[in-house]
Amino acid sequence: MTKIEKIVLSYSGGLDTSIILKWLQETYGCEVVTFTADLGQGEELEPARAKAEMSGVKDIRIVDLREEFVSDFVFPMLRANALYEGQYLLGSSIARPLIAKHLVGIAWEVGAHAVAHGATGKGNDQVRFELAVNALDPSIKIIAPWRQWNIRSRMQLLEYAEKHHIPVPSDKRGEAPFSIDANLLHTSTEGKILENPAEVAPDHVYQRTVDPVEAPDTPEIITIGFERGDPVSVNGKSMTPAALLTELNGLGGRHGIGRLDLVENRFIGMKSRGIYETPGGTILLTAHRGIESITLDRAAAHLKDEIMPRYAELIYNGFWFAPEREMLQALIDQSQAFVSGEVMVRLYKGSASVISRTSPLSLYSADLVTFEESAIAYDHHDAEGFIRLNGLRLKSWAARNGR
16 A cells, blocks of 8 residues: 555544544654634634644644635525425535535645545445545545544543543533534534434524524514525625625524424434524525525426435435536526525514515516406416316226226
8 A cells, every 4th residue: 555645634623633633643654734624613713723733733724615615515505495305404414525625625735645534434424525535536545533443432532532642621521522513504413312312402402593482572574685596685785605694694593593303314324313503594495495486487496396305315415526416506507597586584483484575587477367357368268278188188097997
C-alpha cells in the first residue's frame, strides 16, 4: 500500500473528532489538515481552531459555507418539495455532500491522498460522506476510524482521551449525551431516552422552537417572494439565501413551527428515532407549494409529486452526486421556469398556512372557474362527451363483471 503522507479530516472540535485527530496522527504518522465547515450550526467555531493547534495541527481550515449550503444544496432540494418518507426535510442528509465536496477540494489543494470523517459505523453519514467522495475523486482513500480502530465503548473513548491528554468537558464524562447535528436548515437530536420510541421526548430536547402551546396567541402573517422556484425576499425585503433562511428560522421558531418526532428507516437497514426542528424549511416548503399551485401545469405538478419520493430517497441515501439525482434535478429545475410570485403565509401555534398567492405568470383563470357568466367561451355541453369517453372503459368493465 502507498504510504499516506497527508490526511484531511472533517473536524468539529468536539470530543470524538479531537480523539480521531490524535488517532490519525499516531496511526499514520503523517500531517493531518483539519477542515471545519460553518453551516450555520450556531456554535462558536474558533475553539475548534484552538483545539487543533493544541494537537499540533499546522494547517487549519475553518470555512464559512452558509451561503453555498443554502443556495446550491438546500434551495435545489426545496424546488423538488423533497420529503423523505413523507415527513423528513433532509437537514442532515443535504449537508454531507457539501462537506465532502470541500474535503476533496482541500485534499487536491494540499496534495493529500486521503480524507477522514468521524461518522459511526451504524449511521447514514458514513455512507453519505463516502459515496460523495467516490463520485468526486475515486482515487482518494477514505479513512473511517469508527470502523477501523479497536475502541468499542464510550469508556474506552474516554480512557483514550485521558491517556493522550485530550481535554474532556465535564458534560461528556457521565452518560453519553444526546447526539446533535445542527446547521442552518435544521437541528436533529438522537440517543438517550429517544432510543425508546415509546418515551415522550422531554422539553429540553427542543432547541430552535418554542412549544406550540406556548407560542404567541396572535398569528403572524408574512409574505415570501419567489423567482424561478427560489425564495428571494421576506416581507418585501430582498435577502441572500442564508440570510433569508436565518430570518425564517427565527420567525418559525417563535411560533413553534417545524417540529418532527420521527422513526425513520436508515439506509443501512435499521430504524432510528430522531427529533427534528426545521422551522424555516417548513415555512419555505409550504410557501413553495403555494406558488407552484398557480404557476405549474397540472401534469407537471403531478409528475413532480411522483418523482419526489425517489429524489428525496437519493439524497437521504447519499447519492447527491450520482447521475440519476442530477438527471432528476434537471427535470425539476426546468419545471421552475415560471414559478415566480408572492405567497402570504400565516404562522400560528406550530402551523404555517398559505392564505394568499399571486404571480404575473399565474395559470389560474377566474373567468374559467367562476359560477357567473364567463368572458371566456366554455361550453358546458363539452363535458358530456368528455365524461362519456372516460366512462366507456368503466361500462365495459362493469358489464363483464355482471354489474
